[in-house]
Amino acid sequence: MTRQSRTAWAFVAPVLAIILLxxxxxxxxxxxxxxxDYSVYALADWANLRFIGWGNFSTLLSTPLFWRALGNTALFAAIGVPMAIGTSLLAALLxxxxxxxxxxLWRVALFAPYVTSVVAxxxxxxxxxNTRFGLLNRGLALIGIAPVDWLGNPSLSIPAILLFVTWKIFGYNMIVFTAALSAVPHELMEAARLxxxxxWARFRHVTLPAIGPTLLLAAVMSVAGFLQLFAEPYVMTQGGPSQSTVTVLYFMFDEGFKWWNLGQASAVALILFVLILALTAVQAxxxxxxxxx
Structure with missing residues (x-):
């Protein structure tokens, strides 16, 4: 290796070590x-650890709750990704x-939710x-509408969480799109206008192709984020009602840290990893x- 190559490797080595770790x-x-079959018994004594091959995966495929979690996660991603990207792009355009x-002032106000704690x-x-004393239901009561159980109704719990998640991540995509829009050549926009x-034609044929790479980045990040949804349903609904908001990551958390089926939880993590990798490849x-x- 040349001296220049050794210097380059010396600079990137700490980052590579962190990525490896x-x-x-x-x-x-x-x-x-x-x-x-790694479980709490194997934690106590490694002699209890057994190799079971594809046993965890076959068990997952025959577990109804896993399929329910996978369907809920797909629904979150299918609705949430277009909604999050569309609203943030619209705000950036405005x-x-x-x-x-x-x-x-508007940018700071809209970005603030992204940097606040998810749990808070x-x-x-x-x-x-809240059904009894929530501000939303109090507002509905003023116009004569009965209180709505937003988080206790299986048909409304997913839309309620989607609304929160979109509001939460809205600011990040907005800032990214704002930066991309500022880089669109003004000459092209002016020529199209003349x-x-x-x-709409200027947006479709000039703006959209110019911000295409940024749009792709936002889509990849949003898909990965919605497929890893956990904290929001964990705090707001605890996976209910009737398991309507259990996600794949929530299911993995329960398997690993509630029931201590760590081998099966690792299988869920691997499936989620492959799913995100495949969807990222499709988007690329x-x-x-x-x-x-």
Missing amino acids: VLVVPTALALALSVT LNDATVRWKP TATVWQFLL DGASR RIGRRYEWL
Whole structure:
């Protein structure tokens, strides 16, 4: 190795060591544990640890709650990702307008929920949506509408959590889109306007292709985030009512830290890892098709 190469490796070695420690090693251990019956008994005595091959995976495939959690997670992602990206992009477009006043104030106010604690904000929303004394139901009572059990009704619990999650992560995507919109060449927009292109046509043919890579990044991050949804249902509904908000990560948490089936929990983690990896690859393929990569 040349002196320059050794210097380069010296600079990246600490980062590579951290990645190895917090990503590669835990992933390898989860893979190893997923083919064992690792449980609280193995914690006490390693002699109780047995290799069971695909036993954990076959058990999961025959567990109705796992499929329920997988369906709930898919529903969260299918509705939440377009809603989160669409609303944040719309806000970024509005704040990119030159006629809007106090832009820094709006950006700080909309970004603030993202940097606050998930548990704290979820608890606040839990009180806001409370059936008896929640502010939302008090407002509905003023116009003659009976109180709604937002978190206790299986058909309303997922929309309520989706609304909270969208509000929570809204600011991050908005800031990213705002930065991307500011980099769109003004000359292209002006040329399209002089050619008679409508506002929608300028957005469709100029703005959208220009922010394509940023849109792809937001989609990848949002999909991964919604597939790993845990804290919000854990705090707001505890997986209920009737297991309507149990997600894959919530199911994994229960298996690993409530029932101490750590081998099966590792199998769930591996399945979730493969699912996120596959969806990321699909999104990357779409990005290459539209020349966003």
